Amino acid sequence: MISRIRYMFREMWASLSRNLTLTAAAIITSTISLLLFGLTLLMQRGFDNQLSLWTGDVEMIVYVKHGATPEEVQLIRGQLEAQDTVIESVSYCDEACTFADAQRLFAADPEALKVLTIDIIPSAFKIKPVDRDSGSALTSLKEIVGTLPNVVDVRTPDEQVEVLSKLRGTLAPLILIISLILLAGSVLLIWNTIRTAMFARRREIEVMKLVGATNWFIRLPFMLEGLVQGIVGGLMGSVGVLWLNSTWTGAMEELPGTAGLKGMVVTDGFPLWVCATIVALGALVGAIGSGTAATKFLDV
C-alpha cells in the first residue's frame, strides 16, 4: 500500500512538473474564478449586513427607549397593531437583537461600537406595511407612531438603502454568473492539461496496461494532479479573498461615519468560511476536470 501511495505522488509530481506551463495556466484560471466566486459571497454578505435592518419587506423601524417596561412595550405594540389598515405585521426586536444589528451595521466603525453598548441601546419594532409603495400612508403613519410614549425614533429606509438593495439585486448575480463561467473554464483547462499529460505519457500507459496495472492505478496519479491544481487554485484564491477583504475593511474604516456604509464589511468568521468553501470548490473543479479526462483518454 505504501509503495502504491509513494508511486501515485511521485508520478503526480513528475507529471505536474513536466507540464509546467499548462499547469500554471490551469492554476491561474482556477485562482481567478474561485477568487471571483469568493468575492461574490463576501459581497452578498456585505450587502446583507448593510441591509439587514430592512430584510423581509420591513419599511419602518420604531425605536423604543432603553429600559422601557414590558407593559410600556406592550402598549406600543397594541397601538401599532391597531393600525391594521396600514400595517400588515409587527415584529419586536429586543435590546440584544438591536445590539446584534448594531454590531453588523457598525462593523467598520470601532468608535461607534464603543459607544453603542447593551446598556444604552434601544429595542425596536420592525414594521411591514400593507402597501410598501404608498409613500403618503407611510409618512402619516410615521407621524402618528412618533408621538407614542417611549418611542425615541422612527426610521424609514433612505435612498441609500434603496440603491444598495438594487445593486445587490443586479451586481451580485452578474459576478456570480461570470465566476461560474470561469469555473467551467477551469474545469476545461484542467481537463485539457490532463489530456495532454496522458498523451505525453501514452507509451507508459500502454506498458502499464500490458503488464497488468488496473485502470484505477493508471488514472489516479492524473486525477490527483487535477485535484492538486484545483486545490492550489482554491488556496491562492483564498489568499486573494483574505487580502482583498482586509483591504476593503481598511478602506471602509477610513470613510466618514456619515457615509452609512460601515456595514459593508465582513469581519466575523465568514471570510474563513468562504476560504474553506472555495478550496473545496477548487478540489471539486479539479476532480471533475481530471476525473473525466483520465477516464475518457485512458485508451491513448
Add this chain to the structure above:
Amino acid sequence: MIRLDNVTKSYSTEVTALKGASFDIAKAEFVFLVGPSGSGKSTLLRLMNRQERPEKGSVWVAGRNINEMPDSKVPHLRRNIGNIFQDYKLLANKTVFENVAFALEVIGRPRHVIRQQVPAVLDLVGLGGKEDRFPHQLSGGEQQRVSIARAFVNRPLILLADEPTGNLDPATGEGIMKLLDRINKTGTTVVMATHDQRIVNMMRKRVIQLDRGVIVRDQARGVYE
C-alpha cells in the same frame, strides 16, 4: 494453456484478420506464428492478451474464456502474460533497472520484492552491471533483453513475442532466441510471431502458419516454408 476455438476477427467489413482459427497450445510449449505481413499473426497475439476481442469463437487462457472475462479482471490476466515487441517499448526516461522495476511497481509489488527480483532477472538476460544505463546507451539487442526482462520479471505463465528479432542483426537475434529458449525451459509458454526464416529453421519448434487470416499449417518441429 492457450486454446482458440473457431476464432474470427474483422477490423472492417472488408478486412478479416482471422477466419475460423482453432488450435491448442500446451503449457511450456514454444510456438512460432509465421506468415506474410497482414496474415493475422499480431492479431492472434492481441487476442491472447485481450487487447482485441473476436467476433466469433472463443479464446481460452489458463482455463478461462477471456472473451467473457469482465474488464476489471483483464489486468489480473495480463499479470500472467509477458509481452515482447519488435520496437521494445522501453521508457526512454527510465534506466534499465527502472524499466524492469516499472512492471512490478505498477502492479503494486513491494519495494523489497522489486529490489530482489529485478537484479535476478537482469542477470538472467545478461544485463547484470548495466542497471543504471538508459535505453539510448544500449545496443538494439540489449534493449530487447531489457524488454524481455520486463516481460519475464513477474514470472508469467505465457510470453507473447511480436517479431522480437525484427530489428536485430542475425547474430544478435540468435542470442535473443537462445534467451527465449532458456525462459521456455523454465516452464513458460512462448508464442512468437516472426518473419525470420533462419530462426524458425534453427529452432525447430512447432510452427503455425497463417495466410490471409487462415491457418494453413500447424506442424510440430516445423520449418519456415
